[in-house]
Amino acid sequence: MRIWSLHPVYLDRQGLVACWRETLLAQAVLAGTTKGYREHPQLARFREAPEPSTAVSAYLRDLADEADARGYRFDRSRIRTLGTTVPPLEVTTGQLDLEWRHLRAKLAARSPDRLALHAHTHRPAPHPLFVVVEGPVASWERA
Template sequence: MRIWDVNPGYLNRQSLLGEHRELHAIVSIIQHNKKGYSRHPETLRWHGFGWALSQRHRLLAAEMNLRGFTDRSPAMIKTQPQKWPHVFVDSPTSQFSILKKKYVNKEQGRIPLPNSVQQLWAQHQYSVMARDEAEYKYIGGWVTSRKSGKGIHEIYPELVSLLRCPPVEANLRNALEQMWNFVCAYAPHPATAMKKESSRHLLKQIQRTAVLHDIVYLKESTALGELPAWQI
């Protein structure tokens, strides 16, 4: 039994659907005081964090939707709004290592497991931009600096923490405009669409166009899958 802390985009189809099933199992255990797996470390760490468990479900459902699956089973559990568990069964960086071993000679996720801090940042930068401009500039400079000795294990916990916060509308719009630059060539009226569309509809256009035209840089971004989960 496992609820991953990495972005669902890193999970292959089997892991994505498997986590979805196991999350519902944990919700059922917590809501109905079931004994089976009630003392499992994964169940214990989510006790009292119903809102976070529900939000993780929304993230899974958003990723499933991006890949063509339909979720019709919301996780209705909402204790401690905006609060996430403080502990991990395995650290987020260790989860990358686990997935790399798990996926040897197997199907990979939508987003490649990162081999460098630069690749990790490229995958997360629009998600961070949508939340905190100062952090976006700081981490971006930190990653691109040749003097920095920071590795994935040093930067990833901060990225996980940032992506547990909801996007801020002004920052979200800025991130979407940057993402729009990759797809606007395929839009009939790109300038009009960007100015008039709501953030929700603009993101849907970006998603649809990135997938249809195989725009790899966007397809391998966390933002493409996770932003819709925040009910923007």
Template sequence: MRLWSLHPKYLDPQGLVALWREALLAQAVLRNETSGYRNHPQLERFKIHPCPRCAISLYLKGVHTEAETRGYSFDQSKIMPALYSVRLRVTAGQMAYEWAHLMSKLKTRNCKLYEKWQGTEAPVPHPLFEVCPGEVEAWERQ
């Protein structure tokens, strides 16, 4: 499971579809609707938030918005409503780590997107996140 901190605009089609599925799985985990993946490290930042269900709903909305921009038809009814507007923090180190990880994936999987984004020095985060100083997150498996 990879719940990118990066804006979904950087993902190739396979990455965006995978993100949608994985975020829906994360939503099910946070709603106690499945027994799998409960201890997955990518869920940690959502679990520690005071309103984890709101956070994952807003995360999914960001992914859905990108999908609509591309003309995809992801089923918005699968996103549970968020009762509150929330933000999560992500460290600059985590953003840099994820950017390098994504660039290595794109280099082998989608050369056009790799060439488009390779000169990006400061990628923007998913709309749910605000970037703060810091190293790679402790929950990240490196």
């Protein structure tokens, strides 16, 4: 499971679709409607939010917005909480840097054109749910 801290604009088609599906799974886990992945480390940041289900819904809304911008159709009816404002979650500079290196390697292999769009990006923007703070790679990261 990879729920990116990076802004979804950087993801290629495969990455955006995979992130959508994996975050829908995370939403189900947080809602208690599935038994799998309950202990997945990437869920830690959502569990730390004041309202985990609302936070994951906000994350999904931003993925759907990016899909809309590209002409894709993600089924927004699958998002449990619509229209709720949530306080931002923190992501560290170390986490963003690690994910950026990881994503760039993936894009180099499968979507070089997408990588070329962001060739001059040194410090990528975070997903809109996150605010960047100085710090190391997140303790939950397993990459």
